[in-house]
Amino acid sequence: MxxxxxxxxxxxxxxxxxxxxxxxxxxxxxxxxxxxxxxxxxxxxxxxxxxxxxxxxxxxxxxxxxxxxxxxxxxxxxxxxxxxxxxxxxxxxxxxxxxxxxxxxxxxxxxxxxxxxxxxxxxxxxxxxxxxxxxxxxxxxxxxxxxxxxxxxxxxxxxxxxxxxxxxxxxxxxxxxxxxxxxxxxxxxxxxxxxxxxxxxxxxxxxxxxxxxxxxxxxxxxxxxxxxxxxxxxxxxxxxxxxxxxxxxxAESIDTIGVNLREVKPYLFTAVPRVLEKVFEKIIIEGKKLKGIKSKIFLWSIKIADQFEIDNKSIWYKIKLAIADKLVYSKWRKAIGGNVSAIIVGSSACPVRLEKIFTAAGIVILEGYGLTETSPVISVNHYQKSSRKFGTVGPLLSGVQVMIADDGEILCKGPGVMKGYYKNPGLTAEVMENGWFHTGDIGVLDQDSFLKITDRKKEIFKTSGGKYVAPTPIENKMKENYFIAQMIVIGSEKKFVTALIVPSYANLKPWCMQNNIPFSSNEQIIKDSRVIDLYYSIVDAFNLEFNHVEQVKKITLLTDEWSTDSGELTPTGKMKRKVITEKYHAEIEKMYLDELTEVPIL
Incomplete structure (x- = not known):
């Protein structure tokens, strides 16, 4: 060229x-x-x-x-x-x-x-x-x-x-x-x-x-x-x-992606994590319709995908993976056209579980990281196994330099860094220092020089007890459960951490049917004690992976999914935390009516 x-x-x-x-x-x-x-x-x-x-x-x-x-x-x-x-x-x-x-x-x-x-x-x-x-x-x-x-x-x-x-x-x-x-x-x-x-x-x-x-x-x-x-x-x-x-x-629209994938039969496409979540939700819904041996095979294939690791050399695992591929994963690929080899994912953090499941199914997820100000890619996982690692956003892009500041902020230098903010030299000066762009994200470079994002600098909050909490890792981990569609962790200047959760109603409805729980509306179902107990049990299981101060003590389930149109998400799917906390101020305050003692999670 x-x-x-x-x-x-x-x-x-x-x-x-x-x-x-x-x-x-x-x-x-x-x-x-x-x-x-x-x-x-x-x-x-x-x-x-x-x-x-x-x-x-x-x-x-x-x-x-x-x-x-x-x-x-x-x-x-x-x-x-x-x-x-x-x-x-x-x-x-x-x-x-x-x-x-x-x-x-x-x-x-x-x-x-x-x-x-x-x-x-x-x-x-x-x-x-x-x-x-x-x-x-x-x-x-x-x-x-x-x-x-x-x-x-x-x-x-x-x-x-x-x-x-x-x-x-x-x-x-x-x-x-x-x-x-x-x-x-x-x-x-x-x-x-x-x-x-x-x-x-x-x-x-x-x-x-x-x-x-x-x-x-x-x-x-x-x-x-x-x-x-x-x-x-x-x-x-x-x-x-x-x-x-x-x-x-x-694609004709965001609603026709599935149809257009089957028509076009592309070999790759770009997506935000929410698209993958929607695809997996549909897979789960279809899987739950299966009966008998087909249902058991489907559930087994999900388990096999959950265990996927890039460098797994076990012959026995490879045999099981090949069987699952023949019986189940091949049908997933056919549902998105049959040719997709890789999906390039960016804009917000992708749950590791989703990365594993899609990659196990022969659809390699290449998650990357960057900002508009860096044109945008700073790092990205490669198709080659040696340059791909779950839970990271990959090795640095060629020509890009990264330095981790004393407070953990990711600083970037390279040919992709913007010329500046239009008609705003003051704001430009705030984010640029000696050629280094301050991303506002917190992260680490591991021993293999893979970049990992741990949080947004401005989103880390301090509890009333003076302890710092990074909400993003908690949210990303808990969203790996397919009953949770969206989640925001709350706790700034509060005694303990709480969360607003938007259930995955597509997955919750079949569960309610299996457990003989009537489902007439979203409003009705989130008030049912059995549903509330389900979500507390999910959160409780994940809490074991976090420090005491990071553990979610109370939750509130919401009826409506957050979206760009309703104002809670940016057009690229990022949460507008201020908008969400203001919109659900009453629900949040209700969880903190009694802060004299921490209410233990059920």
């Missing part, structure tokens, strides 16, 4: 090995493929249109470059717009489709966005609602054909020789150190911050991470994409696909 210095150099690489199905999406219920030539033609046409509209790289500074907004789920038009904006030196400002109007207005104004591209009528209306409050915004274009809206294809025109020459001159002037995008973080700790990433930032991560993905033995480079494209994780992986010759298929 020739030396690339800008993200849009992927186009020259693609032109040497064109694909008939570079980008693919459902249109009117049928898959439509866009060839390399079609994609490139549309990119060039949109680039020329933007130049004709006066969009430019300005004076070369980040502040002087024009900003283009993009709000859409993943689809071919997203990448075409991104690359068109890149090669004329403008800056893409992608936003989450569920960004609320107030944040949308703030971001569009802060970035002084000139034009916005949206996918559908709902997003058009959302942007149009704040249009009058954003002086810089000149027009909104839609990908879908919508009456009364300007469709993006209206910008396209046949390319003239002089257009191509002009475009080449403009793109040749773009440097690897130029900012190509401003990505606003999802905001677990407050108002989103605009992270400025250069071509070099992202491309360094693409090339180093691409070498890791290239270890995966696959017959056909075909991937399914369903995570938000405006998140740096999915965007960076997409450019791996572009540079390394993959075809990309876009």
């Amino acid at each position: 020739e030396k690339a210095t800008r993200l849009f150099d992927c186009m020259a690489v693609q032109a040497k090995a064109p694909l008939d199905d570079l980008l693919n999406a459902k249109v009117n219920g049928a898959w439509k493929s866009y060839s390399t030539q079609e994609v490139h033609d549309m990119i060039y046409q949109l680039s020329i249109a933007l130049l004709d509209m006066g969009v430019s790289g300005g004076d070369g500074t980040t502040e002087g470059r024009d900003k283009i907004g993009l709000i859409s789920p993943g689809r071919p038009e997203w990448l075409i717009t991104d690359l068109a904006v890149q090669q004329i030196g403008a800056v893409l400002v992608p936003l989450y489709p569920n960004t609320n109007p107030k944040e949308l207005e703030q971001i569009l104004n802060e970035a002084e966005v000139k034009y916005v591209f949206v996918s559908n009528k709902e997003l058009y209306d959302k942007v149009n609602e704040v249009h009058s409050k954003v002086p810089s915004l000149k027009a909104i274009f839609t990908f879908d054909l919508i009456e009364g809206c300007t469709n993006w294809t209206e910008l396209f025109k046949p390319l003239q020789k002089k257009d191509r020459q002009n475009l080449i001159a403009v793109s040749n002037a773009i440097s690897e150190n130029d900012v190509t995008t401003i990505i606003y973080t999802s905001g677990t700790t407050g108002r989103p911050k605009g992270v400025m990433l250069t071509h070099k930032n992202i491309l360094s991560n693409v090339m180093a991470s691409g070498l890791v993905l290239n270890q995966i033995p696959i017959a056909r480079k075909r991937a399914l994409s369903f995570l938000p494209m405006n998140h740096i994780f999915e965007k960076m992986v997409t450019y791996i696909y572009f540079f390394f010759g993959y075809s990309i298929y876009y």
